[in-house]
Amino acid sequence: MxxxxxxxxxxxxxxxxxxxxxxxxxxxxxxxxxxxxxxxxxxxxxxxxxxxxxxxxxxxxxxxxxxxxxxxxxxxxxxxxxxxxxxxLISSLFRFLLEGIVKPFQAVAHFLGPKRxxxxxxxxxxxxxxxxxxxxxxxxxxxxxxxxxxxxxxxxxxxxxxxxxxxxxxxxxxxxPSGELGIDGGVLLRWRADFGSTLDNCVILGAASVTKNVLCQVPGCGNDGFCPNNNIANVDDNGSIPESFYTNGGLKLRVVWTISSLIAASARHYLLQPIIAEHKTLDSLVLTDADGQGVLCMNRDQLEELRVKPLSASSASKRTQVPALNMRLWYAPHLELPDGIVLNGATLVAIRPSEQSASKKEVSDASWLSTAFEEPYGTAAKMLVKRKTYCLEMNSF
Known part of the structure; x- marks a missing residue:
């Protein structure tokens, strides 16, 4: 043993x-x-x-x-x-910044929602x-x-x-945590901006309200199952902006959306400088928010441009100065998307600096605009650019 x-x-x-x-x-x-x-x-x-x-x-x-x-x-x-x-996030940004842009927009704060x-x-x-x-x-x-x-x-x-x-x-x-723009409930506002040392381009999609077409149960109401008279009236227009758009404050509100989105984008861009300067290996930078309200994008060439060419800061606040702009606007009183979502007062604005408009492809290029947003809003952009185009200009601010 x-x-x-x-x-x-x-x-x-x-x-x-x-x-x-x-x-x-x-x-x-x-x-x-x-x-x-x-x-x-x-x-x-x-x-x-x-x-x-x-x-x-x-x-x-x-x-x-x-x-x-x-x-x-x-x-x-x-x-x-x-x-x-x-x-x-409280947006007193616009009440503070927009006062110094142009006098016609001094009442812009009236349109802003809860403060962030x-x-x-x-x-x-x-x-x-x-x-x-x-x-x-x-x-x-x-x-x-x-x-x-x-x-x-x-x-x-x-x-x-x-x-x-x-x-x-x-x-x-x-x-x-969330976007900067305080907007009323039910309002749709999305923007995407590309920057180098200054704004390269910006696309803004907005709607006064978003509704859903309810599936119609009436036999013979349509092959797609949606009732053409449900939620919205069938409006057969020629793509032109109705006269009421100018008289009921519709245009003024769209101007507010445009300026507000540009200010939010330029403020984000200004405050990214220390990160961009320190990380020279960057190929892509995206600054977005959990709400999906706005997206700022920079590729490698744009990042390098900012490092070698100092940006112009706005004297009004800590943000990048927005250059003189050429804008194209498309509008639809009602825009029904294939999945039944209806955008009421749908508006698409494509923006580029005036000095770039002659050298770069037209902002009306649907492929450039439709890729700016995720679905179903990419489809909305494609549908809007088929309508009548309105051209606007805006001075630097």
Missing amino acids: SSLRSDPVNWILPEPIDHFDRLPDSLLLLVFNKIGDVKALGRCCVVSHRFHSLVPQIENVVVRVDCVISDDDSSPSSASYDKSCSAG PTISETLNTHPSSPSSLSVGPVGPRADVNNGEMEQGGVTHHSPTQVLRNFDEIRFLRIEL
Whole structure:
């Protein structure tokens, strides 16, 4: 029996194998690039020294903004912190900015809905400013203290500070909690703007209201199942803008939408300068919002243009100056899309700087306009450009 006994030393088991160590760095970087979100990547950093060293090398980064932190919130309580996060974006931007554009638009604030914080407030990365954009304490390196903000016992970082931890970003997406434009409920407003050192182009789609054509149950009412007299009247027009559009404030409201969207876009562009200057590897930058209201896009050529050619700042506020513009407008009193969605007072505005209009293809090109929006609004743009075109001009502001 004694011969069956073994020396206890021989019972020592080999160290367990960490199967992640078998994965090449290239595969781990592929996984991290699929994750993208800075919060999730921050959690990955604490898993191991290897992850901590690999995360700063990823090329695809998504920054989702949590909330706006105001220096006026001196109370350290968590209730104050939650209130600042859930308050929503207030847009006093237009009441402040539009006063200095042109006198006919001084009454623009009348058309604006509930107030939200301005884009300059939400994207301000200076810790001493009245308010700062909060991303949360999530970076690959925990020793970055510059730009941190304390609120309710929680440390927050501005996007500029968080992104400094990444060395090889190529594709960057920043998402705000919501759009800047305070508009009444039921109103549709979407815009997309491309910038270099200044505005390259902008497309705006708006509608006074959006309704849904209810499926008609009456036999023989139509092969598509929709009742032609349900929700809207069948309007057989020639594509012209009706006279009432000018007399009932319709045109004035569209001018407000256009100016407001341009100001929001130029303010976003101005405040992206530090990120663009620091990350020279960028190929694409998108700044959008959770509401899908507005999208600012920059490709590699446009990013490089901004680095070598200083932008012109507006004297009215911290935003890029909007150059003199040529605009084309299409309007439909009622626009029914194939899926039954009806846009009432549908308006499409295509904008380019006046100096570019002669050298670049016409803004009426449907392929350029329809790709600016996701469906079903891309289809709406295609339908609108088939209607009569109206040309407008706007001075620099």
